[in-house]
Amino acid sequence: MAERIAVYPGTFDPMTKGHFDLISRGSKLYDKLIVAVLEKSTKVGAMFPIADRLAMIREDVEAAGITNVEVKVLSGLLVDFCRAEGAKVVLRGVRVYSDFEYEFQMALINRKMAGEIETLFMLPSEHLSCVTASSVRELVRYKGDTSEFVTSAVEKRLHG
Numbered sequence: 487m488a489e490r491i492a493v494y495p496g497t498f499d500p501m502t503k504g505h506f507d508l509i510s511r512g513s514k515l516y517d518k519l520i521v522a523v524l525e526k527s528t529k530v531g532a533m534f535p536i537a538d539r540l541a542m543i544r545e546d547v548e549a550a551g552i553t554n555v556e557v558k559v560l561s562g563l564l565v566d567f568c569r570a571e572g573a574k575v576v577l578r579g580v581r582v583y584s585d586f587e588y589e590f591q592m593a594l595i596n597r598k599m600a601g602e603i604e605t606l607f608m609l610p611s612e613h614l615s616c617v618t619a620s621s622v623r624e625l626v627r628y629k630g631d632t633s634e635f636v637t638s639a640v641e642k643r644l645h646g
Contacts, residue, residue: 492575492606493568495522495560498539499532500622500640504579504614506546512577512608513552520571521547522560533623534643542639549638565600576605581615 494512498505498521513519521543525536534542536559543557560567568576576596580586586607593605609615617635625632626644633641 489517489572490575491518491520491571491573492516492577493520493522493564493571493573494577495524495564495567497524497532497619498543499534499619500644501539501543501546501637502614502617502619502622502635502640503637504581504610504617505619506550506637507611507614508577508579508608509543509547509555510550510552513555516575517554519555519577520573521555521557522564522567523557525559525561533626538643542637542643545639546637563599565596565603568603569600574603576603578605578607579610580607581610581618 492512492515494509496505509519509521523536523539523543540557540559547555547557558571564576568574576593578589578593580589589605589607596603596605610617622632622635624630625635632644636644
């Protein structure tokens with residue numbers, strides 16, 4: 487039987503507890519979950535360079551004892567990355583309706599380009615549904631407490 491592989495793409499800048507919730511739960515659904523970290527973000531004001539984002543995710547995954555997660559750089563089209571990795575599923579988090587609208591459009595475009603790749607939408611755990619990387623960046627900008635929103639690897643790098 488073929489290995490069931492899913493890809494969870496994103497900028498993860500920074501990785502939040504909401505992101506990690508999906509990594510943890512998604513890793514239980516597939517033989518291998520690849521966290522694909524977008525190399526170049528279209529988002530303004532990147533907080534961490536790609537090498538740091540990769541390292542923080544790996545650190546948190548290892549600390550949690552999750553053994554079937556790989557963390558890789560995504561530098562091209564998601565569907566091309568999925569094909570190269572043998573993944574048949576893209577895992578996406580949806581917190582609010584506006585997330586769904588955007589993710590639905592992306593899923594339809596991906597389906598047009600690669601009909602063999604499915605998109606699975608997952609809801610975060612309820613207590614994490616308000617957490618966004620943008621809100622964390624705003625908290626950092628104004629020296630707010632981020633400990634409830636980011637993973638230990640991110641918190642360590644934010645506050646030394």
